[in-house]
Amino acid sequence: MNSDEFRKYGHEVVEWIARYYDNIEQYPVKSRSLPGSVKAQLPGGPPSESQPFDTFLKDFDEIILPGITHWQSPNFFAYFPANSSPPSVLAEMLTAALGTQCMIWETSPAAAELEERMMEWLRDMTGLPECFEGVIQDTASTATLVALLTAREKASSFRSNRTGLFSTATMRVYCSSQSHSSVEKGAGIAGIGRENVVRIPVREDFSLDPAELRKAIETDLAAGHIPCCVVATIGTTGTTAIDPLRMIGEICSEKGVWLHVDAALGGTALLLPEMRWMADGIEYADSLVFNPHKWMFTNFDCSAYFVRDAASLIRTFDILPEYLRTRTRGQVNDYRDWGVQLGRRFRALKLWAVIRTFGVDQLRAMIREHLRLAKMLAGMIGADREYRIMAPVHLNTVCFRWQPPDVTEDEADRLNEKLNHSLNDTGKIYLSHTRVEGRYILRMVTAQTTVEERHVAEAWRLIRETASAISSKGRAVDID
């Protein structure tokens, strides 16, 4: 493809993207593809000869697009968002064009230094301690793994990296029963073992119970185990519970245990001074992750990892083959030493584009509006006697359950599952679910980049209408 062809198709793709965003509400939010239906349309083998890019675009429209779940739709209320925004897309275009591999400073000094500056901006925008240094990771799963590994190294005086865990006393990791699955996955990867993740019981609001944490650590110490890391969460995945950071931090400080804060979702809300109560006690934290790629309008992937003692992080990952020895070593940040991967994309560019193009005031206004929409939705749901709010609404997520009168809890489980699938199958909105105390509940997240009050109100109307239709078809008969 020559330069003229690139121009031609590039402009076509820009028009495609603009039209896509203009018309995004026309698509079914959750793809209606059946398993195997996309693959069946793709040839079994690659073409020998070059095909015009037109044919790629045509197949993209006809084969791929129907199989896409539209995360950028304002009617996407599922999981947590993976928000994009126009300035972020434009910056990603430039990142792709430059194709720099940002493993070390020398392989693109501007990428390393922009990353350093953007991490300072984010730190200051969210009121994190000034001593925190930051690095962009791909995902919060990776960032939490990085925290566990650094904690593991500190707990073994940096021996486990060298000699393995084979002759070490059992290490233990603590998080609440509501914490993200990446903690267990990370403990498995790190050789600590998933069964050495101690799931601490939660209080009524689904936040970690610090008294139980203290008890668990003391029991483990008495058994000769090594408490290695506590993961506290600001905004759990299920219900956005906020763990009590100060009380947890005091225990970690007393026992000498690494405190990692998973603020993957909630971190963005720290842009708002009125939400900083969530971070009370942050001075005890050793590390924190939050994902601009979730709620801060920056394309996936972009996960901001902060650490108090960058030297211990670097000591965990540093490895220096000859071909990476440079003249600037020691004077600059070589971010390959700050995480798992050697190769790194130029991710700081999109953060810069987003923060500048929105400006902090507008970012704050958008996040405030999302919080308001969640409160509004919770108000509407709470006012309907057939529905129950199932968890405190601190952030952008409302957990609720349809609970018609005269229906058992078990029957309500089945009804809510049916309601969830029926809603998603309409293509008009996309919700996800979780279980709380064994009960199936619906989650609705009001935080997509372009979501407005009308989308939330219409979603609620659709939920009630769909529930009514299920009811009138005869609950007991129709439930499979």
Added chain:
Amino acid sequence: MNSDEFRKYGHEVVEWIARYYDNIEQYPVKSRSLPGSVKAQLPGGPPSESQPFDTFLKDFDEIILPGITHWQSPNFFAYFPANSSPPSVLAEMLTAALGTQCMIWETSPAAAELEERMMEWLRDMTGLPECFEGVIQDTASTATLVALLTAREKASSFRSNRTGLFSTATMRVYCSSQSHSSVEKGAGIAGIGRENVVRIPVREDFSLDPAELRKAIETDLAAGHIPCCVVATIGTTGTTAIDPLRMIGEICSEKGVWLHVDAALGGTALLLPEMRWMADGIEYADSLVFNPHKWMFTNFDCSAYFVRDAASLIRTFDILPEYLRTRTRGQVNDYRDWGVQLGRRFRALKLWAVIRTFGVDQLRAMIREHLRLAKMLAGMIGADREYRIMAPVHLNTVCFRWQPPDVTEDEADRLNEKLNHSLNDTGKIYLSHTRVEGRYILRMVTAQTTVEERHVAEAWRLIRETASAISSKGRAVDID
């Protein structure tokens, strides 16, 4: 930024990219930035108010671009390439616009099924065994970590993931002294320990010596250790040595050890039937990684990981929180279970764009041309009595050393280092170095997407000219 503004700036960015590629040879290949110079031009804090996107583009040109090392320049001969191409950039634009998070099939069925199909295409294009299943990882570092973890699980009957490595006999990993640093880094991460990576001596051509491998495994078995994984390399980072896969595979098969093949660079050459001798014995391999983002014209990041027994891979990473339970579970590939991260970008799209737009014939022709250029360069260097070829040229990389008459080996080390820096400081070409048997050598990789014979010839002219200038300035005096 509204839709009209996105169109306006999108078209501007497309024009910028086209101009960038048209003029890429005008930029100094390796950035001349001094440490801190980019960061000093970036405000200490974020703007409160929205800034027009024009100002972003202006600062991108004036502040960022001078700090970029131009990996897409045909005069980039350093490291291994991280090749992009116009169709890959166009596909990345679409990926960014869709902003789908491809953690499970349901969150974008087309992404999962295109990934499955593209991995089949790549497998067949490179002649890998039909039983291999594939998944896209971000980097070869991650893919090698994934292989080590799966090997660790198999070696412990899937116990280490659950209970950790604490009561396990010491596990050992084997690779050659020339293998990539990611093996040691991965062993550290996995809790196996870097010191439990046994570096097997190499033969004269820098390939792993299988007799030494057998000896090492047998010694470890006698000591009660658990041989867990052997990493063989097709195209080592330093000199592109090719480890003897069949002989290594026979040992692995006999001893029941996982065999992972690091073909991060070399895998692309397997597109050529005449290069498949490198993969002789591949039927013994349990897993293999190769990076389309290196030499196959597909934007970083895109690392193709293949595994013989996908069930053991999934068993290593599978974790199922309630909110990820879907109706299609078990019928489709949920790729979050195939690696470290939960969140995943839609990377298969750019692979599809690249393979279709080039076609397999043209991809093969380009790779053949790169191999020819390396042979040509090696011929020119070998014909000059002041230079020595330092390793066999199997692929796209020529390792050489300037060795003027009457110069000691130590002095030649300093001269070559000076030559390397002098060349890179011209901005005209960018080379990197390594050490072979303690000696400083230069590496020149003739595999950038747009490199032509004239670039290689001109680079060689510049190398000789620069060396002459260093010589005539008085070697002994001028070397610092």
